Amino acid sequence: MSNTSSWYSRLRKPSWSPPAWLFGPVWAFLYIIIIMTFGTVFYKAFTGQWSLLITLPFVLNLIFNFTFTPLQFGLQNNLLAAIDIVLILGTLIWALVSVWSYAHWIVYINIPYLLWVSFATTLQLTITYLNWK
Numbered sequence: 001m002s003n004t005s006s007w008y009s010r011l012r013k014p015s016w017s018p019p020a021w022l023f024g025p026v027w028a029f030l031y032i033i034i035i036m037t038f039g040t041v042f043y044k045a046f047t048g049q050w051s052l053l054i055t056l057p058f059v060l061n062l063i064f065n066f067t068f069t070p071l072q073f074g075l076q077n078n079l080l081a082a083i084d085i086v087l088i089l090g091t092l093i094w095a096l097v098s099v100w101s102y103a104h105w106i107v108y109i110n111i112p113y114l115l116w117v118s119f120a121t122t123l124q125l126t127i128t129y130l131n132w133k
Helices: 002-010 020-046 052-074 078-099 104-109 111-130
Strands: none
Touching (some): 052 078, 078 104
């Protein structure tokens, strides 16, 4: 763990990069939103109330979301992490568009998630660029 912290702390980051301690609380809050809203989507789809296809971008978003940390901190690979976070953002937008006509509230509640992932995407792309060799 200290090797990972040491590696990340040595990366060049933009001046607007938030402190490392902020990521944990932000993600804890966002995971509550994700559990509530994604859980609702999965429940509605698996009980036949909504098409199962609606779940596809939500499932992909979770896969890409849970892949980010191993790519960024396990492999210490900024490029793969940058590709992954773009996929997280893309599948989140797709998910919100796909569920809009069924439940506007899911989209509204996920606005903080969308804003954070947009910011995190910009941050990761910037870190990748600044540390490109």
